Amino acid sequence: xxxxxxxxxxxxxxxxxxxxxxxxxxxxxxxxxxxxxxLGANESAFxxxxxxxxAMREALEHLAWYGDPEGHDLRGALAERLGVGTDSVCLGxxxxxxxxxxxxxxxxxxxxxxxxxxxxxxFNYHVNGHGADLHLVPxxxxxxDLDALVEAAHARRARxxxxxxxxxxxxxxxxxxAVRAFVSRLPERCLLILDEAYIEFAPPEARWDIDLADxxxxxxxxxxxxxxxxxxxxxxxxxxxxVVVGMSKIRNHFGVNRVAQAGALASLEDPDFVASVVxxxxxxxxxxxxxxxxxxxxxxxxxxxxxxxxxxDGERARALLGALEARDVFVRMPGVAPLDRCxxxxxxxxxxxxxxxxxxxxxxxxxxxxxxx
Amino acid sequence: xxxxxxxxxxxxxxxxxxxxxxxxxxxxxxxxxxxxxxLGANESAFxxxxxxxxAMREALEHLAWYGDPEGHDLRGALAERLGVGTDSVCLGxxxxxxxxxxxxxxxxxxxxxxxxxxxxxxFNYHVNGHGADLHLVPxxxxxxDLDALVEAAHARRARxxxxxxxxxxxxxxxxxxAVRAFVSRLPERCLLILDEAYIEFAPPEARWDIDLADxxxxxxxxxxxxxxxxxxxxxxxxxxxxVVVGMSKIRNHFGVNRVAQAGALASLEDPDFVASVVxxxxxxxxxxxxxxxxxxxxxxxxxxxxxxxxxxDGERARALLGALEARDVFVRMPGVAPLDRCxxxxxxxxxxxxxxxxxxxxxxxxxxxxxxx
Numbered sequence: 001x002x003x004x005x006x007x008x009x010x011x012x013x014x015x016x017x018x019x020x021x022x023x024x025x026x027x028x029x030x031x032x033x034x035x036x037x038x039l040g041a042n043e044s045a046f047x048x049x050x051x052x053x054x055a056m057r058e059a060l061e062h063l064a065w066y067g068d069p070e071g072h073d074l075r076g077a078l079a080e081r082l083g084v085g086t087d088s089v090c091l092g093x094x095x096x097x098x099x100x101x102x103x104x105x106x107x108x109x110x111x112x113x114x115x116x117x118x119x120x121x122x123f124n125y126h127v128n129g130h131g132a133d134l135h136l137v138p139x140x141x142x143x144x145d146l147d148a149l150v151e152a153a154h155a156r157r158a159r160x161x162x163x164x165x166x167x168x169x170x171x172x173x174x175x176x177x178a179v180r181a182f183v184s185r186l187p188e189r190c191l192l193i194l195d196e197a198y199i200e201f202a203p204p205e206a207r208w209d210i211d212l213a214d215x216x217x218x219x220x221x222x223x224x225x226x227x228x229x230x231x232x233x234x235x236x237x238x239x240x241x242x243v244v245v246g247m248s249k250i251r252n253h254f255g256v257n258r259v260a261q262a263g264a265l266a267s268l269e270d271p272d273f274v275a276s277v278v279x280x281x282x283x284x285x286x287x288x289x290x291x292x293x294x295x296x297x298x299x300x301x302x303x304x305x306x307x308x309x310x311x312x313d314g315e316r317a318r319a320l321l322g323a324l325e326a327r328d329v330f331v332r333m334p335g336v337a338p339l340d341r342c343x344x345x346x347x348x349x350x351x352x353x354x355x356x357x358x359x360x361x362x363x364x365x366x367x368x369x370x371x372x373x
Numbered sequence: 374x375x376x377x378x379x380x381x382x383x384x385x386x387x388x389x390x391x392x393x394x395x396x397x398x399x400x401x402x403x404x405x406x407x408x409x410x411x412l413g414a415n416e417s418a419f420x421x422x423x424x425x426x427x428a429m430r431e432a433l434e435h436l437a438w439y440g441d442p443e444g445h446d447l448r449g450a451l452a453e454r455l456g457v458g459t460d461s462v463c464l465g466x467x468x469x470x471x472x473x474x475x476x477x478x479x480x481x482x483x484x485x486x487x488x489x490x491x492x493x494x495x496f497n498y499h500v501n502g503h504g505a506d507l508h509l510v511p512x513x514x515x516x517x518d519l520d521a522l523v524e525a526a527h528a529r530r531a532r533x534x535x536x537x538x539x540x541x542x543x544x545x546x547x548x549x550x551a552v553r554a555f556v557s558r559l560p561e562r563c564l565l566i567l568d569e570a571y572i573e574f575a576p577p578e579a580r581w582d583i584d585l586a587d588x589x590x591x592x593x594x595x596x597x598x599x600x601x602x603x604x605x606x607x608x609x610x611x612x613x614x615x616v617v618v619g620m621s622k623i624r625n626h627f628g629v630n631r632v633a634q635a636g637a638l639a640s641l642e643d644p645d646f647v648a649s650v651v652x653x654x655x656x657x658x659x660x661x662x663x664x665x666x667x668x669x670x671x672x673x674x675x676x677x678x679x680x681x682x683x684x685x686d687g688e689r690a691r692a693l694l695g696a697l698e699a700r701d702v703f704v705r706m707p708g709v710a711p712l713d714r715c716x717x718x719x720x721x722x723x724x725x726x727x728x729x730x731x732x733x734x735x736x737x738x739x740x741x742x743x744x745x746x
Binding site: 005006007008009011012015016017018019020021023025026029038041043044045046047048053056057059060062063064065066067068069070072093094096097100104105106107108111122129159160188189190191215216224228229230231232233242243245246248249250252253254255256257258259260263 | 378379380381382384385388389390391393394396398399402411414416418419420426429430433435436437438439440441442443466467469470473477479480481484502532533561562563564589597601603604605606615616618619621622623625626627628629631632633636
């Protein structure tokens with residue numbers, strides 16, 4: 001029986017066999033050698049809160065039980081901290097899953113969706129996967145171009161816009177006033193996903209108070225970054241109750257695992273731990289900036305747990321990525337020009353940063369001497 | 374800004390705000406009192422393999438890292454045990470998630486999908502959520518009616534059929550020959566989800582060798598039941614490689630958490646543990662059958678980790694469910710006639726079974742004395 005006899009939808013048939021990110025494990029298998037430094041996926045180098053570790057070990061004792069599909073305790077704790085109602089919080093198995101749910105609420109063939117060229121590819125994956133028309137606007141000066149997003153949203157009569165603030169992969173941010181003004185200019189019937197995966201690392205002026213008066217704004221936040229729980233798969237959306245009701249019509253109710261719920265709740269109750277992670281990340285960003293300066297590279301201002309190091313041109317950055325991989329260092333880089341002048345390096349532990357500081361000059365020298373030949 | 378100004382698709386607007394199952398925690402919150410016996414969600418009473426417990430505690434140490442999106446190690450181990458290629462295995466965060474992916478591959482408005490009235494509601498949830506036309510056929514003699522499924526598939530020109538074997542909520546099964554004959558009679562362009570969540574508990578004659586020659590058959594299996602890992606959220610589909618490619622076009626690649634992957638791999642390497650669980654479940658089923666017989670109730674033959682106890686009529690079953698809840702026992706029951714003559718009781722530990730054997734006669738007596746008034 002041939003493939004063409006499978007009854008897939010025309011949309012599914014039209015999709016490429018793709019994966020938004022190739023995991024570091026897959027790269028290691030291809031190389032036949034593990035990485036010594038894993039600084040490419042913006043995973044936390046600082047582990048989890050000791051309280052979360054205890055809570056998760058305890059949760060393992062009850063692993064035979066499904067996690068609460070309503071996520072009652074965690075949603076309650078989040079709502080209290082955020083000053084919103086529990087009915088404004090929706091849990092998910094990572095922001096990736098939440099993006100898929102929100103996209104599915106509005107996306108279908110003929111619907112326009114807006115993001116930025118070089119921004120988070122998993123969002124694009126979901127938009128394409130639901131057959132909507134994805135329109136990408138360029139970054140401006142290595143930051144998300146809010147004006148361009150608004151203009152495209154109006155021009156295309158978009159129903160959904162994606163904005164990560166702080167931004168991945170460049171690390172930049174807009175302050176809350178700029179985001180507020182941006183939202184006020186969006187079309188009336190257009191949702192905004194405001195992805196705040198890195199918000200804990202951002203300066204206070206980048207933090208926009210939760211405001212549910214405008215149901216168009218859907219925030220996504222995660223325990224994968226500052227809380228160090230990427231492997232646990234837990235994140236949440238904050239939105240107006242009518243949006244959360246919509247999400248609950250299609251979400252995978254039993255999808256958030258029990259250990260993650262317990263760990264997230266405990267981590268939330270340990271703000272000092274997160275503050276210590278943020279402080280260490282700040283030190284690391286400064287170290288990376290100094291390292292870059294010493295090598296004649298740029299370092300973009302970052303409000304995240306990574307730094308985009310500017311090599312000046314895409315060819316040099318790609319060669320540097322390869323030279324680092326050859327030296328067992330995993331980093332990533334933006335996929336499109338002009339962002340692809342940069343490599344994106346996660347802030348590691350002090351030891352990892354020291355190791356990176358030893359390897360980077362060697363890799364850069366190898367690249368530049370090869371380029372001169 | 375009113376709800377109607379949100380740009381949801383007409384499909385989303387048309388969907389009810391529903392949840393396939395209300396979790397026991399939600400029922401406890403409503404009651405204001407915890408359950409003493411949790412025998413309603415077919416969760417394992419026998420914990421996880423000691424090897425899995427060790428592996429998961431170790432995996433917690435690396436929780437800051439995303440799990441391998443390709444699930445390479447676990448898929449490889451599964452493929453080896455199943456005698457298929459790794460490219461025939463797709464991981465998911467529970468069968469619920471995999472059902473959603475498969476449904477999405479074929480379902481759209483105008484597409485017919487077939488299941489059985491009273492069968493797994495989460496499948497229906499996904500079909501409705503993708504706007505396909507769901508057609509349900511009745512059970513026959515408390516078992517899935519394979520003939521009726523085939524007839525409906527042809528009559529409706531269906532593209533997808535759902536069959537759980539063994540079945541939930543009744544616990545019955547069809548032997549492999551019957552399933553093989555059933556598959557051979559399905560329409561050519563019609564997929565079958567053969568949900569084998571409970572296959573470990575089934576007699577050998579219910580087990581159908583994995584055969585990938587027919588790409589229409591997609592099996593789903595889980596670590597939630599015999600492996601005792603429902604709270605970890607990990608399951609897999611086994612299907613022809615072209616089907617797995619289709620799933621990978623839309624699945625949430627980073628959705629399966631790291632702890633679950635490690636635990637599942639270790640549990641797979643401990644077949645003695647699973648065998649001990651299956652043996653204890655067999656003892657428990659026999660105990661429930663004897664208990665039922667002593668009370669004049671029926672006990673349906675079961676190839677699962679639960680037993681459907683037949684009270685004779687729906688009103689009595691619903692009253693019994695309430696009387697058990699009043700005595701702090703959580704069980705569930707089928708939602709539709711004629712299956713709703715039964716209550717569905719998960720096999721607990723020996724202690725839990727003994728406790729249930731004390732409570733059930735009291736609850737039944739209370740129900741019947743109230744009914745006589």
